[in-house]
Amino acid sequence: MKFGTNEQKKKYMRIAANEGIFAFGLTEPDAGSDAAGLKTTAKRDGDYYVVNGRKAWITNAGVADVYIVMAKTSPEKGVKGISAFIVEKGTPGFTVCSDEEKMGMRGSNTAGLIFEDMRVPKENMLGKEGDGFKIAMVSLDCARISIGAIACGLSEHALEIAKNYAKERIAFGKPISNFQAIQFKIADMVIGIENMKLITYNVAEKYAKGEEFTVDAACCKVYAGETCCRICDEAIQILGGNGYSKEYPAERLYRDAKLLVIGEGTSEILRMLIGRTTLAD
Known part of the structure; x- marks a missing residue:
């Protein structure tokens, strides 16, 4: 358009x-x-x-x-x-x-x-x-907002799986959700998701207003992609051996999440973009 x-x-x-x-x-x-x-x-x-x-x-x-x-x-x-x-x-x-x-x-x-x-x-x-590279870069900026949204959705699903499992899984005579180690994992997942939502909404609003958002989109993509990978990893850890099994959906989310730190610009390339742009100001 x-x-x-x-x-x-x-x-x-x-x-x-x-x-x-x-x-x-x-x-x-x-x-x-x-x-x-x-x-x-x-x-x-x-x-x-x-x-x-x-x-x-x-x-x-x-x-x-x-x-x-x-x-x-x-x-x-x-x-x-x-x-x-x-x-x-x-x-x-x-x-x-x-x-x-x-x-x-x-x-x-x-x-x-x-x-x-x-x-x-x-x-x-x-x-x-000769406009092709410019068109490609603008398209990638927009796609990086989408990565933030995808990361939020995957992470929320992983949290739901981990939370429900922790409430049902009995170990040492009580649900593992009663253990502080599990509660801290769940808490970190929630914190990560809330931060992902905020950064994604922020860059989406800038785009909607027609403001410059290249660095914001890169920050969003790096943070959301890497945080999603950590959340999906923790979901598997909470499920233990069952998390490693294809009978449970946690392992699929883990595999899906990995693309978010590769596609639409790797985390490494985007860190270069963020650093160089910031230092150029």
Whole structure:
């Protein structure tokens, strides 16, 4: 919506309104955290751009109706030579690879994309030529708010599982919820969740008001992702051996949570962003 032309908005917002699925194609086999190092190219040929290259770890790949694909239109310009294209499923030369066998988040389709002389109409460029990296970074900022919300939901589920189990599990003649060690774990989980909610709401409000929120989104993503991992780990610890079993859902939450410190910018990359931006002021 932010970068599209009126014609693009009219066409693709209708698809979104009718429950169409979209995907974001930035990551490549050799370009993850180093997004500027992507190798997919788009060469102008009359009224079309001819796209060649590969993408990796693309969420909704294979089920999406529309893909936003980043490709280099001017490789010699580095990040300023990256452009964004709207690609519809079924476009000739566009192939979706097999789904990744992931550790967690297995309910979400994730696969690679292959482009072989795929011809994209010039009117399907999103923004202007060279705007791709900027579009990608803005999109990632927004996605990091979503990570905060996902982390809150996963953590609340983990807390509920741990709390209910602690009330029912009898050890040494009484529910383990009576032991201070368990109470402290539960307390730390609650504190973490409340903090996650606050930081997520704060950055979401800044975004809604049109304020600068890049660093806030990075802080939100790092804190919420890492806190969620700790909470899910503690949930397993409270369940003990049962937490390690697939008969209980705690282990699934633990596996799902790990993605939150990797996807949409690793914790390490975001700490670099936060530190450099803060020191530059």
